[in-house]
Amino acid sequence: MSDRSRASDSAISTWFLRLYVLVVFAFVFAPIIASFVFSFNSDRFPTIPLGSFTTKWYETIFADTDVWDAFARSLTVAAITAVISTTIGFCTAYTDFRYRFRGKGFYLGLALLPPTVPLVIMGLAMLALLSRINMSGQVYSIVISHVVLCSPFAMAICRLRLSQMDPSLEAAAWNLGASQWQAMKTVIIPFCKPAIIAALCLTAAVSFDEFAVAWFVSGLNKTIPVMILEILQGNVDPQINAIGSFVFAISISLVVVAQILVMTRDDKGRKS
Amino acid sequence: MNAPVLVEFKDVEKRFGDTVAVEAMDLQIRKGEFLAIMGSSGCGKTTTLRMLAGLEQPSAGQILLDGKRVDTLRPEERDTPLVWQSLALFPFLSVVENVEFGLKMRGVDKVARRERAMDWLGRLDIAEFASRSVDQLSGGQRQRVALARALVTTPEILLLDEPLSALDANLVVRMQGVLSKLQKDLGITFVYVTHSQSEAFAMADRIVVMSNGRVEQIGTPEEIYREPATRFVAEFIGTNNIVSGSVTSVDDRHTTIQGDGVTLTATNGSTALRVGASATAVVSADSVRLNAAPSDAVNQANQIVGTLVSEAFVGSVVTLLLETPAGEFRVQTRQRDLAQINLEHGAKIALSFTPEDVFLLPDTREGG
Amino acid sequence: MSFALPGLLWQLLFFVFPMMFLIALSFWLVKNYRMVPGFESVNWVKMYTRGYFWDAYFYTLMLAAISTVVTSILAFPCAYALAFKASPTVRRWAMFLLIIPFFTSYLVRAYSWQIFLGNEGIFNGLFSVFGFGPYKMLHTMFGTMVGYLTLCLPLVVVLQLLSLANVDKNLVEAAWNLGCGRVRTIFQVIVPLAKVGLVVAATFCFILSFGDFVSPYYLGGSKPPTLSILIIDTTKSGQQWPRAAVVAITMIVTLMIVAFSAVTYAYARRTRQ
Numbered sequence: 001m002s003d004r005s006r007a008s009d010s011a012i013s014t015w016f017l018r019l020y021v022l023v024v025f026a027f028v029f030a031p032i033i034a035s036f037v038f039s040f041n042s043d044r045f046p047t048i049p050l051g052s053f054t055t056k057w058y059e060t061i062f063a064d065t066d067v068w069d070a071f072a073r074s075l076t077v078a079a080i081t082a083v084i085s086t087t088i089g090f091c092t093a094y095t096d097f098r099y100r101f102r103g104k105g106f107y108l109g110l111a112l113l114p115p116t117v118p119l120v121i122m123g124l125a126m127l128a129l130l131s132r133i134n135m136s137g138q139v140y141s142i143v144i145s146h147v148v149l150c151s152p153f154a155m156a157i158c159r160l161r162l163s164q165m166d167p168s169l170e171a172a173a174w175n176l177g178a179s180q181w182q183a184m185k186t187v188i189i190p191f192c193k194p195a196i197i198a199a200l201c202l203t204a205a206v207s208f209d210e211f212a213v214a215w216f217v218s219g220l221n222k223t224i225p226v227m228i229l230e231i232l233q234g235n236v237d238p239q240i241n242a243i244g245s246f247v248f249a250i251s252i253s254l255v256v257v258a259q260i261l262v263m264t265r266d267d268k269g270r271k272s
Numbered sequence: 273m274n275a276p277v278l279v280e281f282k283d284v285e286k287r288f289g290d291t292v293a294v295e296a297m298d299l300q301i302r303k304g305e306f307l308a309i310m311g312s313s314g315c316g317k318t319t320t321l322r323m324l325a326g327l328e329q330p331s332a333g334q335i336l337l338d339g340k341r342v343d344t345l346r347p348e349e350r351d352t353p354l355v356w357q358s359l360a361l362f363p364f365l366s367v368v369e370n371v372e373f374g375l376k377m378r379g380v381d382k383v384a385r386r387e388r389a390m391d392w393l394g395r396l397d398i399a400e401f402a403s404r405s406v407d408q409l410s411g412g413q414r415q416r417v418a419l420a421r422a423l424v425t426t427p428e429i430l431l432l433d434e435p436l437s438a439l440d441a442n443l444v445v446r447m448q449g450v451l452s453k454l455q456k457d458l459g460i461t462f463v464y465v466t467h468s469q470s471e472a473f474a475m476a477d478r479i480v481v482m483s484n485g486r487v488e489q490i491g492t493p494e495e496i497y498r499e500p501a502t503r504f505v506a507e508f509i510g511t512n513n514i515v516s517g518s519v520t521s522v523d524d525r526h527t528t529i530q531g532d533g534v535t536l537t538a539t540n541g542s543t544a545l546r547v548g549a550s551a552t553a554v555v556s557a558d559s560v561r562l563n564a565a566p567s568d569a570v571n572q573a574n575q576i577v578g579t580l581v582s583e584a585f586v587g588s589v590v591t592l593l594l595e596t597p598a599g600e601f602r603v604q605t606r607q608r609d610l611a612q613i614n615l616e617h618g619a620k621i622a623l624s625f626t627p628e629d630v631f632l633l634p635d636t637r638e639g640g
Numbered sequence: 641m642s643f644a645l646p647g648l649l650w651q652l653l654f655f656v657f658p659m660m661f662l663i664a665l666s667f668w669l670v671k672n673y674r675m676v677p678g679f680e681s682v683n684w685v686k687m688y689t690r691g692y693f694w695d696a697y698f699y700t701l702m703l704a705a706i707s708t709v710v711t712s713i714l715a716f717p718c719a720y721a722l723a724f725k726a727s728p729t730v731r732r733w734a735m736f737l738l739i740i741p742f743f744t745s746y747l748v749r750a751y752s753w754q755i756f757l758g759n760e761g762i763f764n765g766l767f768s769v770f771g772f773g774p775y776k777m778l779h780t781m782f783g784t785m786v787g788y789l790t791l792c793l794p795l796v797v798v799l800q801l802l803s804l805a806n807v808d809k810n811l812v813e814a815a816w817n818l819g820c821g822r823v824r825t826i827f828q829v830i831v832p833l834a835k836v837g838l839v840v841a842a843t844f845c846f847i848l849s850f851g852d853f854v855s856p857y858y859l860g861g862s863k864p865p866t867l868s869i870l871i872i873d874t875t876k877s878g879q880q881w882p883r884a885a886v887v888a889i890t891m892i893v894t895l896m897i898v899a900f901s902a903v904t905y906a907y908a909r910r911t912r913q
Contacts (some may be wrong), residue, residue: 031752092647118851125658244748360814491662
C-alpha cells in the first residue's frame with residue numbers, strides 16, 4: 001500500500017468517525033436546543049420555518065400562581081433533599097473509605113442500589129407505604145423519596161474524592177493529637193469540600209428534575225416536573241418549552257457549578 | 273561480521289511536536305546478529321524500536337527491511353514482532369491462544385496453528401501451562417509466553433523492548449541465557465532495547481549507545497568498554513574513571529596529559545592529539561592496581577594517591593571509592609587481592625595503571 | 641462506625657421497607673375500594689392468568705432488548721472515537737457535555753421529540769419540502785426507540801467511553817504488531833478487554849428502558865402498554881394497588897435475573913477445552 005493511499009485511508013475513517021460523533025451529539029442536544037428555541041416561537045404548533053419571536057409563553061407561566069407555587073415547592077424539596085442526601089452520602093462514603101466490617105458488601109449494595117430500581121416501582125412502593133402511615137401527599141413525602149434516590153449519587157462523588165486522599169493524612173492528624181471529630185473537621189471535611197459542594201449541586205439538580213416518584217407521592221403538592229407531566233398529558237402546549245427552558249437553566253447552572261468545582265480542584269491536585 | 277544487512281535506517285528523524293526523539297539516525301543491522309540499543313530513559317532507544325515495528329512514523333528518512341522500504345507500511349503489514357516491556361499478553365486469552373494469535377491473523381487454519389503454538393510452548397518449556405490463563409503464570413513463565421507468541425510466525429527479526437526489566441535479578445540472568453541460546457539456535461536478528469549495561473554486555477554482538485536522540489557509538493561490547501567514542505559513552509559505562517586535562521607531551525609511542533594534580537600517560541590511540549589540546553583520559557575501574565601507600569608516596573605519572581571513602585562488596589568483587597586530587601576514583605578488584613591493604617576509612621592508597629590501560633579522548637565541545 | 645448509621649437507617653426505612661411492603665401488599669385484598677390486609681394469592685392469579693399482562697410483559701421485554709442492542713451499537717463508534725482518536729481535552733469536554741442531558745428534564749426532551757416526530761411535525765415538514773412523506777413516526781415503535789435513545793444514549797456512551805479509555809494501549813499495539821488489522825483489532829482485542837464496561841453499560845440501558853414509561857407512552861402512543869404504564873393505569877385509575885404491586889414485583893425479579901446474568905457473563909472466564 002502506498003504512502004498516499006494509507007494516509008487518505010485513515011483520513012476517511014477519521015473523518016467518518018468525527019462526523020458520527022457530531023451526529024450523536026446532535027441527537028442528544030437537538031431536543032434540548034429545540035425546546036429552548038420553541039419557547040420563543042409564536043406558533044402553537046411549531047413547524048419550520050419558525051413563527052415570530054415572542055415571550056408570551058414565559059409571560060403566561062410567570063403570571064400563573066400555580067407555576068410559582070410549584071416552583072417554590074420544587075426549590076424547597078431540592079434544597080432539603082440536597083442537604084440530607086449529601087450528609088448521608090458523605091457519611092456512607094466515609095464509612096466505606098475508613099472501615100472494614102462484616103456485611104460491608106451488603107451495606108454498599110443498599111447504599112448504591114436505589115437508582116437501579118425503576119422510578120415507577122419506587123413511586124408505587126413509596127406511595128403504598130406512605131399513604132398507609134398517612135404520610136403521603138406532603139412536601140416531605142417527596143423529600144423522603146428523593147433522598148433515597150439522590151444519596152447514592154452524593155456517596156459516589158464523595159467516595160471518589162476520598163479515594164484521592166492519602167489515608168495516612170487522617171492518621172497523621174490523630175498522631176498530632178487531634179480527636180476523631182477534630183480530624184474530621186480539620187482534615188477530612190476541608191479535603192472533601194469541593195466534592196461536598198458538587199454533591200449538593202448534583203443532588204439538587206436530580207431532585208429538581210425528578211417527576212415519576214414525585215408524581216406518585218406528591219398528591220396535590222405538585223412540583224414543577226409533575227406539572228410538566230400533567231400538561232404533557234393534555235395537548236400540545238408551548239408553555240412546556242418555557243417551563244422546561246427555565247428549569248433547564250437552573251439545573252444546568254447547578255451542574256456547571258458542580259463540574260467547575262470538581263475540575264478546578266483536579267487541576268490543582270495535578271499541579272502540586 | 274560480514275553478514276548481509278537486514279535493516280537499514282537512513283537519516284531517520286522522529287519529532288513529537290517540538291521535541292526531537294530521534295535525530296539523524298543511520299544504522300545498519302545485520303542478519304543474524306544480536307544488537308542491543310542502550311541508553312538512559314528518553315534517549316530515543318524505544319522510539320527507534322517502535323519505528324522499526326511501525327508503531328511510530330518517522331518524521332523524515334527511510335527505514336528498509338531486507339532492502340524494501342517499510343516505513344510507509346502499517347504495523348500489521350510488517351513481520352517485526354515485538355516483545356513488550358509490559359509483555360502485553362492478552363488477558364482474555366489462554367496461554368496457547370495468545371501464542372496462536374499471530375498465526376490466526378495470518379489465516380493459518382485451526383489445527384495447524386494449535387500444533388505450531390504447542391511446538392513453541394514446548395521449545396520454551398511451558399507446554400504444561402498451555403490451557404492456563406496468563407495471569408496464573410509467574411513472571412518468568414509469562415516472559416516465555418511473550419517470546420513464543422512473537423516467534424511463532426518464524427520472523428527474520430525479533431524486537432525486544434526491555435523485556436527483563438520487571439524480573440528479579442536471578443531470573444534476569446537465567447532469561448539472558450535463554451535469550452542468547454534462542455538467538456544462536458534460530459540464527460535470526462534480535463534487536464534488544466535496554467537501559468541495563470549488564471544485559472547488553474552479556475548478550476549483544478554489537479551495542480548502539482544512544483543519548484538525546486543521537487547515536488553516540490556503535491561497536492562491540494569490547495569496543496564500547498575499552499574505547500568509548502565520546503565522553504558520554506565513557507561516563508555512561510558506570511565503571512570508568514574520567515580525568516580531564518590538557519596534553520603536555522607527545523612522542524611516537526605515548527601521549528601525556530596533565531589533569532588536576534595528576535599526570536597520565538597513555539599509549540597512542542587512533543586519534544593523534546597535539547600538545548596543548550584538551551583531552552579526557554578514561555581508566556576503567558578494573559584495570560587499576562592498588563598499593564598501600566608508603567608515607568612518602570607522591571603523585572607521579574600514572575600513579576595517584578587517594579583516600580579511601582567507602583567500599584562495597586558484591587560477591588567476590590569489591591568496588592572501592594577513593595577521594596583523589598583528580599576527583600573520585602573507582603576501583604574494582606577481587607576480594608583476595610585486598611589482603612595486604614589497609615581498608616580503614618581515610619587510609620592512603622596508591623593507585624597505578626599502565627599506559628595501555630589509559631584511553632584518551634579528544635575533547636569535543638559538543639560532547640562535553 | 642456511627643457514620644454508617646444515617647445511610648443504613650434511611651435506606652432501610654425508606655427503601656428496603658417500602659419494597660418489602662410492596663411484596664406484602666401484593667397479597668392484600670381490595671374490598672369496596674379499600675385495601676384490606678390479608679394473605680391471598682388472588683392478585684397473582686388474576687394478573688398471571690390475564691393475556692394482556694403477558695402481552696405487556698413480553699412487549700416490554702422486547703422493547704428493552706431492542707433498545708439495549710440498538711443503543712449499544714449506536715453508542716460504540718462514538719465512544720471508540722472519543723477514547724482512541726480524541727485528545728484528552730476533547731474527551732473531557734465530550735464527557736462534560738454527555739453528563740448534561742442527565743440533568744435536563746427527560747419530560748421536556750420527550751415533548752421536544754413530539755414536535756419533531758409528529759405527523760405535522762418538523763421532520764415531516766422538512767420531508768414535504770422534498771416531496772416525501774408524511775411518515776408516521778410519533779406513536780410508533782420508532783417513536784418509542786427515539787425516546788429510549790434520548791434516555792440511554794448519553795449514559796451508555798459515557799460508560800463505554802470509561803471502559804474503552806481504560807484499555808491498555810500496549811495490547812492494541814501488540815495486536816497490530818502481530819498482524820491484526822485495525823477493524824479486526826476492535827473485535828478481537830478491544831471489545832474483549834472492555835467487555836465488563838460494555839456489558840454494564842448495556843445492563844443500565846436495559847434497566848432504564850425496561851422501567852421507563854415516558855417514551856412508550858408519549859412517543860410510542862402506549863399501544864400496546866408496557867408494564868410501567870400498566871402500573872400507572874392500575875394505580876392512578878382506581879384502588880387496584882395490590883395488582884400493581886404484582887406487576888412491580890414481576891418487573892423487579894426480571895431485572896434482577898437480567899442484571900445477575902449480565903454480571904455473570906461479564907466476569908465469566910472463558911472455559912478451556
